[in-house]
Amino acid sequence: SGEEQPNTDLITLTRHVLSDQFSLGAAATGDLTLLLTAIQTTSKFIATNVRKARLINLVGLAGETNVQGEEQKKLDVLSNDIMINSLRASGKCAVLVSEELEEAVVIEDRYKGKYCVVFDPLDGSSNIDAGVNIGTIFGIYHIAPGSKGTISDVLRPGSEMVAAGYTMYGSSANLVLSTGHGVNGYTLDASLGEFILTHPDIKIPSRGKIYSFNEGNSMYFHEPVVKYLNSIKYPANGKSPYSARYIGSMVADVHRTLLYGGIFGYPDDKKSKRGKLRLLYEAFPMAFLTEQAGGLATTGTKRILDIVPTNIHERCPVFLGSREDVLDLMKFYQEAE
Ligand code: AHG
Ligand code: MN
Ligand code: MN
Ligand code: MN
Numbered sequence: 517s518g519e520e521q522p523n524t525d526l527i528t529l530t531r532h533v534l535s536d537q538f539s540l541g542a543a544a545t546g547d548l549t550l551l552l553t554a555i556q557t558t559s560k561f562i563a564t565n566v567r568k569a570r571l572i573n574l575v576g577l578a579g580e581t582n583v584q585g586e587e588q589k590k591l592d593v594l595s596n597d598i599m600i601n602s603l604r605a606s607g608k609c610a611v612l613v614s615e616e617l618e619e620a621v622v623i624e625d626r627y628k629g630k631y632c633v634v635f636d637p638l639d640g641s642s643n644i645d646a647g648v649n650i651g652t653i654f655g656i657y658h659i660a661p662g663s664k665g666t667i668s669d670v671l672r673p674g675s676e677m678v679a680a681g682y683t684m685y686g687s688s689a690n691l692v693l694s695t696g697h698g699v700n701g702y703t704l705d706a707s708l709g710e711f712i713l714t715h716p717d718i719k720i721p722s723r724g725k726i727y728s729f730n731e732g733n734s735m736y737f738h739e740p741v742v743k744y745l746n747s748i749k750y751p752a753n754g755k756s757p758y759s760a761r762y763i764g765s766m767v768a769d770v771h772r773t774l775l776y777g778g779i780f781g782y783p784d785d786k787k788s789k790r791g792k793l794r795l796l797y798e799a800f801p802m803a804f805l806t807e808q809a810g811g812l813a814t815t816g817t818k819r820i821l822d823i824v825p826t827n828i829h830e831r832c833p834v835f836l837g838s839r840e841d842v843l844d845l846m847k848f849y850q851e852a853e
Contacts, residue, residue, distance in 0.1 A: 527713035529556060529691060529702045536695060547608050548679065548695065551631050551656065554606035556711055558599045559652060559683040559691055562638070563704060565594060566650065566685045575645045583618040583829055584794075591644050592616055595637035595652065603633055610665025613828045615797055620667050620828055631678075632657040632670050634797040634828075639682070640765025649686040651767025655801040656680065670828060674800030674821040682801065684767045692718070692771065694808040699774070715775075720811040723840040724777025727758045728769045736785035740816060740848035747844070766793065770802050770836070774809055779837040779845060783816070791833040795825050799834050812842035816849040 533552055537544035569575050569591060578588040596616040603609045604621075608629035612621040615636045623629070633656055640650035656679040659669045674680075681693035689704035691711045701715025727748055734742070748758040758778070763769050766782075773780045784791040793799050803813030803820040813820045813836035823832060835845050 526708075526710070529693070529711040529713070532700065532702075532713050533693075533695065536697060547630065548656070551603075551606055551608040551629070551633070552679070552693070554602045554608070555633075555654060555681075556691065558595075558602045559689060559711075560704065560709060561598050561602075562591075562595050562652060563683070563685050563689040563706075566591065566644075569644065570647075582616050584615070586641070588616060589638070589641045589644055591650075592638045592641055599633075599635055599637050599652075609633055610659050610663075611667065611669055613670050613796055615794060615829075618829075620670065622665060622667075628665060630659050630665075632659060632665065634670055634800070636794070636797045639767045639798070640763070643763070643765050648765065649684055649763060649768035649771075650765050651682050651684040651771075653682045653767060653797055653801050654680065655797060655804065667828070670796065671825045673824050674795075674803055677800060677804050680801035680804035682767045682770070682805075684771050686768065690715075690771065692774070692805060694805050696808070699805055699809045718774055718809050720774050720806065720809040721777030721838055722810070724773070724779065724838045725756070725758055726761050726772070726776060726778030727841075728760070728762050728773060728778065728780040730762055730764070730782070731760070733783075733785055733787070736787040737783060738785060738852075740845075740852045741781070741783045741785075744845045744848045747848075766798055766802065770805070773837045774805065774811075777838040777841070779835060779841040781835040781845070782833065783835070784833040788831075790831040792831060793834050795820075795823060795830050795832040796828055799832050802834070803836060806836045810839065811837050812839050814842060814846060816846065817853075 533549050574590050578590045578593045580588050611632040613634040636653040655677045658678050659665050679695040683691045691702045699718040702711035703714040705712050769780050782793050806813045815833045
């Protein structure tokens with residue numbers, strides 16, 4: 517056989533989403549594809565700046581505190597700004613919600629479109645200065661019929677999202693996306709400036725061998741969580757204990773969980789009464805992707821995607837991952853009732 521030739525039939529993210537939309541027939545207008553093009557551009561911009569951060573003085577604090585009481589990093593602010601500017605200019609958005617902005621942004625008429633995007637511009641801020649994987653998380657709603665785009669268009673259950681995804685900035689930039697028909701992963705070919713399909717139809721294993729919790733919070737954990745963790749660390753009848761992996765960037769921990777299986781958790785506890793992760797732009801998109809990959813996402817007692825938000829920045833407990841692992845965890849909550 518001859519030498520390997522370069523692939524001349526590249527499946528870019530845009531090509532892939534477009535063919536997906538074509539298969540839906542008359543309903544598709546191409547608007548979602550254009551919105552996703554804007555999101556891809558922001559991911560390329562952020563990926564480039566993450567890579568150069570140390571060289572161009574982009575590490576460290578920006579000097580402001582966000583509505584969550586967190587000190588913003590320079591990259592949090594830069595990532596938020598590129599997303600707001602790019603999404604507004606796309607002409608496809610009506611409402612934007614960002615972790616870094618206290619109020620939702622309602623797009624002025626001249627640029628107004630039919631979609632709402634909720635996002636965490638830079639996830640894993642605490643890992644930036646150490647060069648550890650970080651990411652961007654997003655969820656997309658279509659405005660309700662007849663709506664001009666108000667806050668009520670984003671105070672809806674996650675199950676009503678039309679798409680969700682994240683980009684992970686690691687050894688490569690990986691964009692993982694679901695438009696409600698399974699999950700696909702794309703890798704940025706930096707020389708082409710295109711996200712290329714590399715992980716078609718991601719399915720999470722039905723059971724894994726890894727757990728991913730910040731166990732430094734153990735003294736605050738409620739009993740079902742403590743008992744569950746003990747059950748996988750000290751398993752009965754000769755089974756092997758689970759391995760611990762916790763990066764502290766939700767994007768990276770969820771990415772590994774989707775590919776390898778296992779369970780990721782950020783519980784509510786005696787100190788963080790509602791947990792830490794934010795419902796709209798962290799829990800919902802990751803729950804959407806997990807379910808689309810065949811896994812489960814729960815608060816311990818209820819399906820995350822069924823929650824009806826009352827506040828754009830509200831928090832919620834999160835357990836997600838392999839179906840059987842999440843069901844095991846839920847049993848400890850059922851016993852506690
Ligand atoms: P962000 O950097 O967007 O504020 O999110 C941080 C989140 C999430 O990425 C991660 O899963 C979690 O915080 C880690 O929290 P701990 O440091 O408390 O473990
Ligand atoms: Mn933050
Ligand atoms: Mn985050
Ligand atoms: Mn963030």
